[in-house]
Amino acid sequence: MTLSKAVLSFKETYGQAMAVTAPLGSVVSTSTAAIVYAGDSVVFTTLLSLLASALWIYNLTLYSKKLASAGGFYTFNFSAWRSKKLSFLEALTEVFAYSMLNAVNAITTYLIVSIGLSIIGISIPLWVGAIVIAVSVMYPSLISLTHIKKLMSYVITVSATAEAALLIGIFILSLHGGFHYNYVIPKDVNMGNLATAFVLTTVSISGAGAATYLGEETKEPLKNVSRGMWLALLIGGISMFLGTYALVALWNGSLTSLANSPQPLLYEMMTYGPLFMLIALVLSINSLLSSNIGTTIGASRVLFNLAREDAAPKIFLRTNKNGEPVIATITIALITTVVTIGSVFTLGLVTAFTEVSAVTGILWLLGRLFDGIGVPVLYWRIRELSFISLMIPVAATGINLWGDITSIISMDLNQAIILGIILMITLVWYVKKARFGRPGRLVVNEQNEVMDVDEYLKRKVSAK
Numbered sequence: 340m341t342l343s344k345a346v347l348s349f350k351e352t353y354g355q356a357m358a359v360t361a362p363l364g365s366v367v368s369t370s371t372a373a374i375v376y377a378g379d380s381v382v383f384t385t386l387l388s389l390l391a392s393a394l395w396i397y398n399l400t401l402y403s404k405k406l407a408s409a410g411g412f413y414t415f416n417f418s419a420w421r422s423k424k425l426s427f428l429e430a431l432t433e434v435f436a437y438s439m440l441n442a443v444n445a446i447t448t449y450l451i452v453s454i455g456l457s458i459i460g461i462s463i464p465l466w467v468g469a470i471v472i473a474v475s476v477m478y479p480s481l482i483s484l485t486h487i488k489k490l491m492s493y494v495i496t497v498s499a500t501a502e503a504a505l506l507i508g509i510f511i512l513s514l515h516g517g518f519h520y521n522y523v524i525p526k527d528v529n530m531g532n533l534a535t536a537f538v539l540t541t542v543s544i545s546g547a548g549a550a551t552y553l554g555e556e557t558k559e560p561l562k563n564v565s566r567g568m569w570l571a572l573l574i575g576g577i578s579m580f581l582g583t584y585a586l587v588a589l590w591n592g593s594l595t596s597l598a599n600s601p602q603p604l605l606y607e608m609m610t611y612g613p614l615f616m617l618i619a620l621v622l623s624i625n626s627l628l629s630s631n632i633g634t635t636i637g638a639s640r641v642l643f644n645l646a647r648e649d650a651a652p653k654i655f656l657r658t659n660k661n662g663e664p665v666i667a668t669i670t671i672a673l674i675t676t677v678v679t680i681g682s683v684f685t686l687g688l689v690t691a692f693t694e695v696s697a698v699t700g701i702l703w704l705l706g707r708l709f710d711g712i713g714v715p716v717l718y719w720r721i722r723e724l725s726f727i728s729l730m731i732p733v734a735a736t737g738i739n740l741w742g743d744i745t746s747i748i749s750m751d752l753n754q755a756i757i758l759g760i761i762l763m764i765t766l767v768w769y770v771k772k773a774r775f776g777r778p779g780r781l782v783v784n785e786q787n788e789v790m791d792v793d794e795y796l797k798r799k800v801s802a803k
Contacts, residue, residue: 341658341662342555342556342640342643342658342662342663342664343486343487343488343556343661343662344555344556344787345556345557345558345787346487346488346556346558347487347488347491347553347556347557347558347563348557348558348563349562349563349566349567350491350492350567351487351488351491351492351553351557351567352491352550352553352557352563352564352566352567352568353550353566353567353570353571354491354492354499354567355491355549355550355552355553355567355633355636355637356546356547356548356549356550356567356568356570356571356572356575356633357499357500357503357547357570357571357574357575358491358499358546358549358629358630358632358633359543359546359547359549359630359633359634359637360499360543360544360546360547360571360572360575360576360579360630361499361502361543361546361575361626361627361629361630361633362499362502362503362506362543362574362575362576362578362579362582362626363502363503363505363506363582363619363622363623363626364444364447364502364543364623364626364627364629364630365540365542365543365544365579365626365630366506366579366582366583366586366604366623367447367451367602367604367605367623367626367627368443368444368447368543368627368630368696369443369539369540369542369543369696369699369700370385370539370540370543370579370582370583370586371447371601371602371603371604372443372539372692372693372696372697373385373535373536373537373539373540374536374586374597374598374600374603375598375693376528376532376533376535376536376539376697377525377528377532377533377535377536378527378528378595378597378598379522379526379587379590379597380525380526380527380528380533380536381536381540381583381586381587382522382523382580382583382584382587383522383523383524383525383533384525384533384536384537384539384540385540385544385579385580385583385584386523386580387537387540387738388537388540388541388543388544388545389544389576389577389579389580390738391537391541391545391735391738391739391742392541392544392545392547392572392576393572393576394731394732394734394735394738395545395548395707395711395735395739396545396547396548396568396569396572397731397735398710398711398714398731398732398735399412399415399548399551399565399568400565400568400569401714401717401718401728401731401732402415402418402551402710402714402717403551403554403560403561403564403565403568404561404562404565405561405717405721406418406561406782406783406784406792406795406796407551407554407555407557407560407561407564407782407783407784407785407787408551408552408554408782408783409554409555409644409647409781409782409783409789410430410552410640410641410643410644410645410647410648410779410781411430411433411551411552411637411640411641411644412429412433412548412551412706412707412709412710413426413427413429413430413433413641413706413709413710413778413779414426414644414779414781414782414792415551415710415713415717416429416709416710416713416779417778417779417780417792418713418717418779418782418792418796419710419713419714419716419717419720420709420713420716423650423773423774423776423777423778423779424769424774425709426778426779427645427650427765427768427769427773427778427779428709428765428769429706429709429710430641430645430650430778430779431761431764431765431768432702432705432706432765433637433638433641433706434638434641434642434671434674435674435702435761436542436699436702436703436706437634437635437637437638437671438634438638438671438674438675438678439675439678439695439698439699439702440542440630440631440634440699440703441476441479441631441634441635441671441675441678441679442476442675442678442679442682442695443692443695443696443699444475444627444628444630444631445472445475445476445627445631445675445679446472446679446682446683446688446691446692446695447627447692448471448472448475448624448627448628449468449471449472449475449688450601450602450688450689450692451602451605451620451623451624452468452471452620452624453468454601454602454605455602455605455616455617455620458605458606458609458616459609459613459616459617472679472683475627475628475631476631476672476675476676476679477672478628479628479631479632479635480635480668480669480671480672480675482632483632483635483636483639483663483668484659484661484663484665484668485661485663486661486662486663487553487556487636487661487662487663490632498622498625498626498629499575499626499629500574501622502578502622502623502625502626503574503575503578504578505618505619505622506578506579506581506582506585507578507581507582509581509582509585509589509604509608510578510581510582510584510585512585512589512611513584513585513588513589514588516588519588522584522587522588530745531745531746531748531749532749533745534741534742534743534745534746534749535697535700535745535746535749537742538697538700538701538703538704538742538743538746539696539697539699539700540579540583541700541703541704541739541742542699542700542703542704543579544572544575544576544579544580545703545707546571546575546630546633546634547568547569547571547572547575547576548568549633549634549636549637550564550567550568550571551564551568552636552637552640552641553636553640554782554783555783555787555789556662556787557787558787559785560783560785560787561785586603586604586607589607589610590603590607591607591610601689604619604623605619605620631675635668635671635672638667638671639663639664639667639668639670639671640664640667642655642664642667642670642671643655643656643658643664643667644781645773645776645778646667647781647789648776648777648778648779648780648781649775649776649777650772650773650775650776650777650778651768651772651773651776652772654666655667655670678695679691682694682695686753690753694751694753694754694757695757697746697750697754698750698754698757698758700746701743701746701747701750701754701758702758702761704739704742704743704746705743707735707736707739708736708739708740708743711732711735711736711739712732712733712736713732714728714731714732715728715729715732715733720796721796779792780792780793782795
């Protein structure tokens with residue numbers, strides 16, 4: 340009924356942060372979806388996302404050096420605002436954002452397998468595609484139930500760093516014709532599409548913040564969580580930007596035709612031979628699966644901690660012998676399955692990919708708005724408010740607010756329906772269960788003990 344305590348080091352927090360960042364998987368998933376909206380201006384939106392994510396990780400650092408999260412970003416939300424409603428809203432936002440990103444990545448895995456094999460003249464039947472999607476949903480869920488230290492040490496850390504190395508290598512290849520500064524300047528894109536592309540690319544780069552979910556399981560959480568986030572942002576975020584630039588720079592057709600290509604990276608790698616294309620394909624699949632492992636781990640801990648706070652059914656507290664939340668993990672897999680099957684059968688594969696990606700981005704940034712501006716509130720509570728702890732959170736929130744509001748204004752009917760369903764589930768859950776609990780109140784101290792946030796902060800203030 341408990342998670343493993345103090346078993347992870349800086350290396351494993353880096354692995355979790357890098358898994359969700361998934362630079363190569365992001366280039367073939369959310370960045371490719373962003374190209375549909377912004378074309379070659381995706382290079383600009385990725386650069387803007389890198390800046391916004393750096394500000395966001397700084398915000399998380401301001402939080403995590405004062406307290407460690409017991410259940411994710413929503414813990415930080417409550418530590419600042421002391422609102423059960425806001426805290427629970429962010430908790431469910433995180434659960435659905437991660438589950439929907441899992442669905443996007445599962446669909447992407449099928450698309451890149453189908454397209455990659457078709458490039459070399461192999462056509463896969465529909466039943467094989469169904470197996471690919473099923474494995475993409477089931478494998479991350481099952482492996483997430485193994486011991487988290489081994490998982491983060493061996494499965495994630497090495498593979499995630501390898502994919503970053505591939506993207507940097509592709510970027511170096513793209514420099515044979517020089518560096519094109521004009522790719523960094525947005526052009527001929529309306530503001531709504533530009534904002535949607537920004538939201539999509541931000542989903543991946545800001546995934547470095549996912550290390551915060553491991554506060555209870557990390558040694559010296561006030562130090563190692565932040566270190567893992569920053570290293571993942573440095574390696575994963577920069578390599579994703581370089582890879583996105585290379586994606587545009589290596590495109591052989593007209594830049595306007597880039598948005599019509601289902602998987603430009605695979606076509607570009609094919610120009611260097613089938614072996615290079617297959618290497619990119621295999622590493623992309625591995626990256627997408629690693630991303631889904633990281634998001635499943637994060638979302639399952641949200642449900643586990645909500646149950647511990649009496650804001651979710653107690654069944655989510657069940658853990659296996661490895662200290663992994665079994666029922667919570669299975670629940671995330673079921674949500675992912677419903678989103679994947681429902682969107683594919685109602686919208687079709689390609690439309691499901693773009694529509695669910697857009698909603699995922701909106702949800703992702705929505706959560707950042709709640710706790711981003713909460714940083715100065717927390718620092719005011721503990722009597723440490725400064726110019727930096729005020730202005731950087733305000734700047735980060737301003738950028739994210741522009742992206743989210745503009746995307747919401749520009750969303751289509753499909754996206755509005757999906758968001759409406761999520762809102763209804765959240766409201767019903769809160770009325771029936773969460774309002775009687777204490778969502779967000781539990782934090783982790785330096786000794787990996789779970790305690791009430793008021794008691795913890797009172798000790799912090801009195802110790803000065």
